[in-house]
Amino acid sequence: MNCTALRAGALCLVLALALPAAAAARDDVYAPLADRYDQLAADAALAGRAPAAFQRARDALVQLKQARRGEREHWAYVAAHRIDAARAAAEAERLGEQEAGLQRENDRLLLAQARREAAQARAELERQRLQTQIRAEEAERARQDAEAARAEGEQAAQAADAARAEAAQAKRLAEAQAKANALARKEAELEAAVGGKKPATPAKTKPKHRNPKSP
Amino acid sequence: MTPSRPKIHALVAVAAILAGLLAACAPTRPPVDLLAAASRSLAGARDADAQALAPAEYREAATRLDEARMAEHAEDYDAAARLADEADAAADLAKAKARLAKARTAVDRLQHDNAALQAELGSDAATEDQP
Numbered sequence: 001m002n003c004t005a006l007r008a009g010a011l012c013l014v015l016a017l018a019l020p021a022a023a024a025a026r027d028d029v030y031a032p033l034a035d036r037y038d039q040l041a042a043d044a045a046l047a048g049r050a051p052a053a054f055q056r057a058r059d060a061l062v063q064l065k066q067a068r069r070g071e072r073e074h075w076a077y078v079a080a081h082r083i084d085a086a087r088a089a090a091e092a093e094r095l096g097e098q099e100a101g102l103q104r105e106n107d108r109l110l111l112a113q114a115r116r117e118a119a120q121a122r123a124e125l126e127r128q129r130l131q132t133q134i135r136a137e138e139a140e141r142a143r144q145d146a147e148a149a150r151a152e153g154e155q156a157a158q159a160a161d162a163a164r165a166e167a168a169q170a171k172r173l174a175e176a177q178a179k180a181n182a183l184a185r186k187e188a189e190l191e192a193a194v195g196g197k198k199p200a201t202p203a204k205t206k207p208k209h210r211n212p213k214s215p
Numbered sequence: 216m217t218p219s220r221p222k223i224h225a226l227v228a229v230a231a232i233l234a235g236l237l238a239a240c241a242p243t244r245p246p247v248d249l250l251a252a253a254s255r256s257l258a259g260a261r262d263a264d265a266q267a268l269a270p271a272e273y274r275e276a277a278t279r280l281d282e283a284r285m286a287e288h289a290e291d292y293d294a295a296a297r298l299a300d301e302a303d304a305a306a307d308l309a310k311a312k313a314r315l316a317k318a319r320t321a322v323d324r325l326q327h328d329n330a331a332l333q334a335e336l337g338s339d340a341a342t343e344d345q346p
Contacts, residue, residue, distance in 0.1 A: 053311065060304070074297045081304035088311035095318035102325035109332040116336065 029076050030064050037061060037083050040090070050089035057082040245287050246296035253280050253299040256306035260313065269312035276305035 037057055041047055060079035067075045257276050260266075265273040283298035 053307075056307075071297075074301065077301050078304045081301075081308045085304070085308040085311040088308065088315045092311065092315040092318045095315070095322050099318060099321045099325060102322060102329060105329050106325055106332070109329055109336065112336055113332060 029072055030061070033064065033076065033079050033083065034061055036080075037086075040083060040087050043090075045094055046087065046090035049093040050086055053082070053086035053089040057086040243292070245292055246283075246299055249296050249299035249303070250280075250283060250287065253283065253302040253306065256303045256310070260306045260310040263310045263313040264317070265306075265309035265313035267313075268316040269309045272305055272309035272312055276302050276309050279305055 040057075041054070057079065060075060060082040064072065064075035064079045253276075257273075257280055260269075260273055260276060279298050279302035283295045283302055286292070286295035286298055
């Protein structure tokens with residue numbers, strides 16, 4: 001009877017020592033991972049995102065909590081990876097939303113840039129149109145000036161032609177006059193020779209027209 | 216001192232329960248579903264460019280899957296199941312990290328582009344404002 005009581009007491013003692021130690025070992029593995037998950041779930045920027053990944057992490061933690069000693073390492077590995085994956089998935093989702101916002105901003109900026117370039121192109125076109133118009137007006141003025149100069153030159157040429165013609169006419173007239181004078185002189189000499197008189201100096205016939213330009 | 220019939224029945228029942236428990240604890244069939252799931256997860260990670268963007272995690276997942284297949288081949292189905300499960304978790308992490316890296320790159324690029332556009336538009340406005 002005493003022996004049986006001693007054995008039972010020893011068994012109780014062993015169990016009393018072993019059970020808390022096992023529980024402590026379990027907590028050493030489980031508690032840090034549970035804390036890690038709780039921190040992730042409490043992160044305001046990430047909580048509520050990637051719900052499926054969060055659920056897988058919770059499931060792994062439950063499995064770890066209930067795992068026997070031989071499976072604890074396995075479930076700790078799985079739980080740690082599931083928690084990290086949940087964090088990465090939630091971060092990626094948050095960045096995806098940020099990317100969408102930045103993309104909208106990018107679209108707005110590209111639109112503003114395109115509008116500005118279009119306005120600049122229109123302004124440049126208008127500037128070139130004005131320059132073309134100015135050049136056309138200058139060319140028209142130059143053409144008109146050239147036309148006026150050409151007409152003036154033509155008139156001058158015509159006047160010169162007329163003057164040349166008048167001069168030629170006067171020259172012909174003077175030649176005719178000189179010829180007439182020579183003939184008259186010859187006629188007087190002949191008359192004097194026929195009459196035995198000393199030939200008188202032939203009277204100079206007045207030219208019908210005296211050209212002031214003629215030499 | 217032959218055992219009585221009820222005692223024999225009790226022993227048979229206990230043996231049957233133990234056998235059932237053993238059968239429940241250790242898989243007697245290859246963990247085909249777990250291996251297939253891990254293989255799919257690894258392919259998903261590969262499609263997400265995890266080999267380049269999360270190489271350590273991808274290698275770890277691939278190694279675990281190889282080990283799971285070896286354990287299956289050695290008919291150690293319990294180890295094969297555990298390793299396949301771990302490969303699945305590692306591959307999921309590799310995929311998530313690869314997607315995170317891509318998202319980060321895209322955000323960085325857009326921030327850079329937008330800053331350049333803002334500067335360009337600002338300088339244009341300043342130029343236009345000049346007499």
